[in-house]
Amino acid sequence: MTLKLQALTERPETLASGHGLCPGCSESVVVRMVLMALANPAVVSLATGCLEVSSTRFPDTAWKVPVIHSAFENAASTASGIEAAYKALVRKGRMAERPLTFVVFAGDGATYDIGLQWLSGALERRHRFVYVCLNNEGYMNTGIQRSGATLKGTWTTTTPAGAATAGKVDWNKDVTAIVAAHGIPYVAQAAVHHWKDLMTKVRKAEAAAGPSFINVFAPCNRGWRHEPEDTMNVSRLAVESGAWPLYEVIDGAWHMTGSGRKTRPVADYMRAQGRFKHLMTEANAGLLAEIQARIDSEWVRLQKRCASGV
Amino acid sequence: MTSRIAEWKRISAGGLVSNPGSSERVQTGAWRTRRPVIDFSQCTHCMICWVMCPDTSMQVYKDRLTGVDLAHCKGCGICASECPKHCIQMVPEDRRV
Amino acid sequence: MAPSKMPSTVDLPIEAPPANALAINGGEAVAYALKQIDPEVVAAYPITPQTLIIEKFAEYFANGEVRTEFVTVESEHAALSVCVGAAAAGGRAVTATAGPGLALMFEMLGVASGMRLPIVMHLCTRALSSPINILGDHSDAMAMRETGWVMLAGSSPQEAYDQALIAQVIAEHPDVLLPTANLIDGFSVTHAVERVNVLDDSTVREFVGEYEPGLSLLSADQAVTFGAMDARDSYFEHKRQQVAALERAVHVTAEALDRFAQVSGRRYRLLETYRLEDAAIAIVVMGSLEGQVRAAVDTARERGLRVGALRIRLFRPFPTRLVANALRGTPVIGVLDRAIGFGSPGNPLYSDIAVTMFREPDKPMLKSFVYGLGGRVTTQRVLEQAIQELADTLHVGRITDGQTYLGLHEGTAK
Incomplete structure (x- = not known):
């Protein structure tokens, strides 16, 4: 089935309007794209976060698919339980087998930091689900604090740019590679602006014979300090500058997706956001150069992985 | 303002919600300070604005973009900035069109 | 019999024990009950003195004696999280833990009760650290006493077995729908080998019945949202409901004990x-x-x-x-x-x-x-x-x- 937007408009909506996400938020866009790309009906497990609190305010819900929120760190475990119960209910003849896809939506805090162990365990046990990380590089729901996904040099409310430190002092960790090291059949990085690339990856993830993971770049205009209408543009600049490469790991083999090229300096991406404003000053030129050098070297490493196929 | 919550004996146990999509009753259009206006003479109905709308507010009927759900559109402007034909304008709410 | 001469053991008349009497410890007794209940999901992480339960259950699983999904998780928090997902999906979900494992689960105790999920936990009571101590006391059980769970405390391997069955009935009763803990004293019961009279499988099946969930995540024709966010206009009401459900659990437990007496001949009281x-x-x-x-x-x-x-x-x-x-x-x-x-x-x-x-x-x-x-x-x-x-x-x-x-x-x- 090819991806044509006109055809996709025929599919029933999965997330209703009226939720409380900020204007210009990318998270609901990712959710709609993921769920409309799936071939099967979805059952969703949500980690605590902006998406969850904004979409499930009792007595209302924005969800038109079954969804559960249990806690912050354990969305992968909750999905494991749903999948396990489904298998046992079918095995016992208490429920008819039917096409279903179990989906997790969790932020980068829930994925990189507090929930990494829960995710790792579920991946090791090979529960079949599509895990989507809504990556906005910080704890936006609690007020823009730094996470393990936050880039070095980034302003957040717990890594302010001051006289002694210029934003976050540590490098972010490469959770996509950590997940890939679990040897699951499908792992990818995607970005919200590139709907076709994202939806294609969702379909591959859904079809994979085991757990799958898509780390989706999802700008937060409130936390990143850009205008709401620039959400897609900032996402595009991240990919074009190589700050967020698009790739997939299929059965252990690494492949670039999209243009596969890096066409801009990272400063182009940073200038579009207030959270990097301090890096555009003379005083922090060295730090900016360090970040550019790191992005360049990581890019080379990724190209080598893709060229060698493993 | 009266609460939509029934007395404690009658609300759903465990907070279960069984009215999918009921958030639509919340009129988030009230948040808007500017609204998208579509120039249909230029629109190719490519549906980029539809797929990129965070609020499920681009109205479609049979493959055709027909308008904006102003009861829910928060006026973020993603549709205007992403439209390949640049045929969506964001107009301040206080200006009549 | 003449007391003057001790009879040799050979001379003693040996009464054959009934076929349903097993010489097993409290942990194995719970595992045997779980085999008979055959829940959809058992999720557990090893911790002394609970390991007797899950090791024995793992044998039943390996031998194909249960149809359960046995989810060997990476922590106790995950164990209860898996149970939450499984119970919300309409499956019967069971876990077992002890002491520090319960402490790690703590966040999920309130999630399970607040979401009104009839999960059953077998708690092999153990001291809390620090100093680390693997032996029995009730520090763990007392720490969970106000988390909204029904809690039954047994005193022997026989009761550990019997209450494993009774706990399912209480938890899943439509008037209750609350997670229920079966307290088994660490070592003094979990590791004590005693005669345990088990019920036959069909009696157990009849007693615990099939769990018939209401709306679940897997309900085919109704999309539901579990774990919605309550603001200040509804949280209080949901907590009040939990109070009422717990109050109803007193009567439901008494009824379950009555019914258990009828099927087992073992009469327990609150x-x-x-x-x-x-x-x-x-x-x-x-x-x-x-x-x-x-x-x-x-x-x-x-x-x-x-x-x-x-x-x-x-x-x-x-x-x-x-x-x-x-x-x-x-x-x-x-x-x-x-x-x-x-x-x-x-x-x-x-x-x-x-x-x-x-x-x-x-x-x-x-x-x-x-x-x-x-x-x-x-x-x-x-x-x-x-x-x-x-x-x-x-x-x-x-x-x-x-x-x-x-x-x-x-x-x-x-």
């Missing part, structure tokens, strides 16, 4: 009383010390002291009215806690009894005893000392000393 009718001194206890307490009661009775015992089986919801009825008119009550309520005006079980008896017109004299922390053995001698303290209290007519730590090394080193 509270077990022993020689309490004419007692001037009552000892309140929970868990496996009950047998020793009964023996101490008998010894004291031989000395002419009118002593009786009350064992709490249904700990949460606390059957306040029944406890008051049982203890009414007893002038002196000693409460045995196997946990400390650090900084509290009273230790946990003592506080429950104090609040219960405060409502009585004739208030008893209450004494608090702590025993058995971190696996400390409680001897008959210290129980007899406790009874003597209570007898002294009765004699002088007032409480002389607030708090006694039974079996604590104290006093001057010689």
Whole structure:
């Protein structure tokens, strides 16, 4: 089935309007794209976060698919339980087998930091689900604090740019590679602006014979300090500058997706956001150069992985 | 303002919600300070604005973009900035069109 | 038989035990019950002294004797999280843990009860760190006592087995729908090999029935949202509902025990009383010390002291009215806690009894005893000392000393 937007408009909506996400938020866009790309009906497990609190305010819900929120760190475990119960209910003849896809939506805090162990365990046990990380590089729901996904040099409310430190002092960790090291059949990085690339990856993830993971770049205009209408543009600049490469790991083999090229300096991406404003000053030129050098070297490493196929 | 919550004996146990999509009753259009206006003479109905709308507010009927759900559109402007034909304008709410 | 000559063992008439009698420990007894229940999901992480349960269950799983998804998770928090997902999906979900494992689960205890998911947990009671101690006490159980779970405390491998079945019935009753814990004393019950009379599989199936969930995540024709966010206009109401469900659990538990007596011939009550009718001194206890307490009661009775015992089986919801009825008119009550309520005006079980008896017109004299922390053995001698303290209290007519730590090394080193 090819991806044509006109055809996709025929599919029933999965997330209703009226939720409380900020204007210009990318998270609901990712959710709609993921769920409309799936071939099967979805059952969703949500980690605590902006998406969850904004979409499930009792007595209302924005969800038109079954969804559960249990806690912050354990969305992968909750999905494991749903999948396990489904298998046992079918095995016992208490429920008819039917096409279903179990989906997790969790932020980068829930994925990189507090929930990494829960995710790792579920991946090791090979529960079949599509895990989507809504990556906005910080704890936006609690007020823009730094996470393990936050880039070095980034302003957040717990890594302010001051006289002694210029934003976050540590490098972010490469959770996509950590997940890939679990040897699951499908792992990818995607970005919200590139709907076709994202939806294609969702379909591959859904079809994979085991757990799958898509780390989706999802700008937060409130936390990143850009205008709401620039959400897609900032996402595009991240990919074009190589700050967020698009790739997939299929059965252990690494492949670039999209243009596969890096066409801009990272400063182009940073200038579009207030959270990097301090890096555009003379005083922090060295730090900016360090970040550019790191992005360049990581890019080379990724190209080598893709060229060698493993 | 009266609460939509029934007395404690009658609300759903465990907070279960069984009215999918009921958030639509919340009129988030009230948040808007500017609204998208579509120039249909230029629109190719490519549906980029539809797929990129965070609020499920681009109205479609049979493959055709027909308008904006102003009861829910928060006026973020993603549709205007992403439209390949640049045929969506964001107009301040206080200006009549 | 002539007592002059001891018969050799060969001469003894050996009565064949009934086919349903097994010589197993408390952990294996629970595992056997789980095999018979055959839940959709068992999720657990190994921790002493709970491992007996999951190792035995793993054997049943490996041998194809259950149709369960056995989810061997990476932590106790994940174990209960898996159960939450499984129960919300309409499956019967069971876990087992102990001490520090329960502590790690803590966040999910309230999630499970707040979401009204009838998960069953077998809690092999164990001391909490630090210092690390793998042995039995009730510190873990007491830490969960106000998390909205139904809690049943047994005193033997037989009861561990029986309550594993009964817990399912309570948890899943439509008037309750609350997670339920089966408390099994670490080591003194989990590792004690005794004769356990098991029910046959069909009796178990009939007793526990099939779990018929209401709306679930897997309901084919209705999309539901579990775990929605409550603001200040609905959270309070949901908590009030939990109170009502727990209150209903008292009656539901009594009914389940009645029905269990009919199918098993084993009659349990929410509270077990022993020689309490004419007692001037009552000892309140929970868990496996009950047998020793009964023996101490008998010894004291031989000395002419009118002593009786009350064992709490249904700990949460606390059957306040029944406890008051049982203890009414007893002038002196000693409460045995196997946990400390650090900084509290009273230790946990003592506080429950104090609040219960405060409502009585004739208030008893209450004494608090702590025993058995971190696996400390409680001897008959210290129980007899406790009874003597209570007898002294009765004699002088007032409480002389607030708090006694039974079996604590104290006093001057010689």
